[in-house]
Amino acid sequence: MLERGLVLVTNTTPLIAITAATGNLAVLQFLYSRVVVPLEVAEEVRAGGQQSFGVDAFNGAEWLEVQSEPVTLQPFLQNSLDRGEASVIQTAMNLGLPLVCIDETAGRRVARLCGLSLTGSVGVLLKAKHLGYEVSIPDALQRMRAQGIWLSEPVVRFALAQC
Secondary structure: OOOOOOEEEEOHHHHHHHHHHHOOOHHHHHHOOEEEEOHHHHHHHHOOOOOOOOHHHHHHOOOOEEOOOOOOOOHHHHHHOOHHHHHHHHHHHHHOOOEEEOOOHHHHHHHHHOOOEEEOHHHHHHHHHHOOOOOOHHHHHHHHHHOOOOOOHHHHHHHHHHO
16 A cells, blocks of 8 residues: 655655644655655754744654755756755755655756656645545645645645545
8 A cells, every 4th residue: 555665855845734734744654665854954844943833743753864964956956946945856866766745836847857756745645645544635735724834726626626
């Protein structure tokens, strides 16, 4: 049932959004054999301090593979994207990992240009539900929005149609 061979490199926003949707990051562990988090992303998650939303869930997910060193970014990535998105794409390319989790449009576009496969926070939730993970998509979307996660109407309609 689980795709245990799949490895995911994730950006900051999906970590926060999934925490908002489900209360933790267990859905990532359910779906993927490894979840790689670039150091730059870990720093973004933790930037607001221990009281910031999502930090407890992130720090509690000890199975996440947080990289210990910053990644050297290609100039193209460094000049095109924010530090987190650029580090996700660079890390995936450096490690030969084809799947990234990015929610922002610009980051998704550049990841595609770099030949990477994509998912986002809503895609993760839909895939997990399809594979038997207990999650209410309408409730998850509502919790994400209540926490300030912006979701486009087409994404919301698509997600609701899938469940």
